[in-house]
Amino acid sequence: MTKWSLRCEECSREWSLDVSFDLSDFKKLYYYCRKCRKNTYHIILGKVED
Numbered sequence: 360m361t362k363w364s365l366r367c368e369e370c371s372r373e374w375s376l377d378v379s380f381d382l383s384d385f386k387k388l389y390y391y392c393r394k395c396r397k398n399t400y401h402i403i404l405g406k407v408e409d
């Protein structure tokens with residue numbers, strides 16, 4: 360699993376997501392935002408290094 364840092368385009372909330380695939384080829388990810396309570400576009404900020 361890799362942790363990715365995402366930022367919601369609508370509310371600017373930053374959070375990290377654990378996924379088993381590589382997001383580095385994507386610029387944006389359409390995903391559920393818990394603050395907006397709907398699917399929104401997220402900017403992929405990069406990998407989170409542990």
Ligand SMILES: [Zn+2]
Nearest residue numbers: 367370392395
């Ligand atoms: Zn949001």
